[in-house]
Amino acid sequence: xxxxxxxxxxxxxxxxxxxxxxxxxxxxxxxxxxxxxxxxxxxxxxxxxxxxxxxxxxxxxxxxxxxxxxxxxxxxxxxxxxxxxxxxxxxxxxxxxxxxxxxxxxxxxxxxxxxxxxxxxxxxxxxxxxxxxxxxxxxxxxxxxxxxxxxxxxxxxxxxxxxxxxxxxxxxxxxxxxxxxxxxxxxxxxxxxxxxxxxxxxxxxxxxxxxxxxxxxxxxxxxxxxxxxxxxxxxxxxxxxxxxx
Numbered sequence: 001x002x003x004x005x006x007x008x009x010x011x012x013x014x015x016x017x018x019x020x021x022x023x024x025x026x027x028x029x030x031x032x033x034x035x036x037x038x039x040x041x042x043x044x045x046x047x048x049x050x051x052x053x054x055x056x057x058x059x060x061x062x063x064x065x066x067x068x069x070x071x072x073x074x075x076x077x078x079x080x081x082x083x084x085x086x087x088x089x090x091x092x093x094x095x096x097x098x099x100x101x102x103x104x105x106x107x108x109x110x111x112x113x114x115x116x117x118x119x120x121x122x123x124x125x126x127x128x129x130x131x132x133x134x135x136x137x138x139x140x141x142x143x144x145x146x147x148x149x150x151x152x153x154x155x156x157x158x159x160x161x162x163x164x165x166x167x168x169x170x171x172x173x174x175x176x177x178x179x180x181x182x183x184x185x186x187x188x189x190x191x192x193x194x195x196x197x198x199x200x201x202x203x204x205x206x207x208x209x210x211x212x213x214x215x216x217x218x219x220x221x222x223x224x225x226x227x228x229x230x231x232x233x234x235x236x237x238x239x240x241x242x243x244x245x
Contacts, residue, residue, distance in 0.1 A: 001062050001063065001064050001065070002062065002063045003060075003061075003062050004029075004030065004060075004061055004062070004063060004070075005058065005059065005060045005061075006027035006028050006029040006030055006058075006059055007027065007028045007029075007056070007057075007058055007059075007078070007115075008025040008026060008027040008028070008033075008056075008057055008058070008059035008075075009025065009026045009054060009055070009056055009057075009101075009115070009118060009119075009122075010023065010024075010025050010050070010051060010052065010053055010054065010055040010057065010075075010098075011024040011025060011026055011032070011053060011098045011101055011102045012024050012053055012098060012102055013037075013040075013051055013053075015041065016036070018041075019038075019039045019040065019041045019042045020036055020037065020038050020039065020040060020041070021036070021037045021040040021041065021051065022034060022035070022036055022037075022069065023035055023036075023037050023040070023051065023072055024102055025057075025059055025072075026101055026105065026114075026115065026118070027059060027110075027115075028110075028112055028115045029110060029112075030108060030110060031105065031106070031107065031108050031109040031110045031111060032101070032102075032105045032106070032107050032108070032109070033059075033061065033070055033107065033108065034068070034069050034070070034107065035061050035069050035070035035071060035072035036069050036070075036071060036072060037051070037072040038071070040072075046073065046074045046075070047074070047075050049077055049080060049082075050075035050076070050077045050080070051075070052080060052081055052082060053081070053094065053095065053098045054081045054094045054097060054098055054122060055075075055077065055079070055080050055081060056077075056078040056079040056080075056119065056122070057075040057076055057077050057078055058075070058076040058078060059072065059074075059075055060072075060073045060074040060075075060076075061073060079122075081094055081122075084126055084127070085126075085127045086127070087127045087128075088245070089127070089128075089130045089242075089245050090125060090126065090127050090130050092130075092238060092241040092242045092245065093125055093130040093133070093134045093242065094122075094125060095238040095241065096134065096236065096238040096239060096241075096242060097118060097121070097122070097125075097137060098238075099236055099237065099238045100137075100138075100141055100228060100236065100238075101114070101118070103232045103234065103236070104141070104145055104228070104231075104232060111144070113144055114141070114144055117137065117140050117141070117144065118137070120203070120204045120205075121133040121134075121136055121137045121204055124136075124204055124205075124208060129208075129212070131212050131213070131214055131216065131217065132204075132207050132208070132210070132212040132217075133204060134221065134242070135195075135199070135216075135217040135220060135221050135224075136199055136204045136207065138220075138221055138224035138225065138228070139196060139199050139200070139220065139224050140199065140200075141224075141228070142224045142227050142228060143200065145231065147173065147227050147228070147231045148173075148227065149173055149174035149175075150174070151166075151174075151175055151193070151196050151197065151200075152197070154166075154174075154175065154176055154177035154179075154180055155172070155173065155174030155175060155176060155180075156176060156177070156180040157177060157179070157180060159177045159179075161175070161177065161193065163190035163193050163194060164187070164189065164190035164193070165177060165178055165187075166187070166188045166193055167181045167182070167185040167186060167187050167188065168185055168186060168188055168223045168226070169182035169183075169184065169185040169186075170184075170226045170230070171230070173227065173230075175188060186219065186222070186223075187219070188219055188220065188223060189219055191216070191217075192217050192218075192219050192220040192223075193220075195216075195217055195220060196220055214245070225239050
């Protein structure tokens with residue numbers, strides 16, 4: 001049996017038996033892990049307050065030979081999503097982060113860059129300020145999973161874009177020039193196209209002082225959501241909640 005410890009972000013939990021929980025958590029050092037937290041519904045000392053999705057904690061767990069699930073022994077709370085005010089928009093966006101990671105990441109495969117991305121956007125996901133980190137996370141997650149072709153040129157012919165002429169299609173990767181635009185494709189606005197270039201070269205903190213109403217980057221979020229759902233081969237329930245905002 002190996003005893004391990006790592007910073008982790010809680011993705012989801014579900015009950016087994018009367019007091020136990022299965023916990024899916026994303027660790028900095030070991031990737032996504034699933035484990036059983038014995039008596040988690042009764043033990044406040046070991047787990048109290050640290051099992052909410054998107055909680056940042058120090059996880060202590062044990063790997064057992066030929067066992068799919070680890071034994072989750074303890075979580076030391078580092079940052080709770082409940083330490084800041086909560087509204088429907090923030091809750092929906094936090095759920096989106098958790099669902100994308102749960103579906104996109106393989107188990108036991110470290111992705112430290114994804115971990116750092118999530119920690120960075122969590123700091124910026126506050127009441128009234130959810131759209132910017134959501135847009136940032138969606139674009140970067142698409143890129144880090146290897147699902148984002150070059151945004152500067154047409155996927156078909158390689159022609160460099162003039163801002164405002166790029167389009168995208170729900171069934172195809174990449175962006176297209178006017179000549180190769182797909183039938184039911186949507187235009188990516190010049191503002192969103194330029195915004196995507198900035199997001200891919202600047203930290204999330206570079207955007208915190210900018211005004212970010214819901215409409216800003218809306219088409220860019222639609223583009224990245226379509227890409228995520230296409231590669232995950234499923235609809236994201238949290239995205240449907242965000243679309244209702």
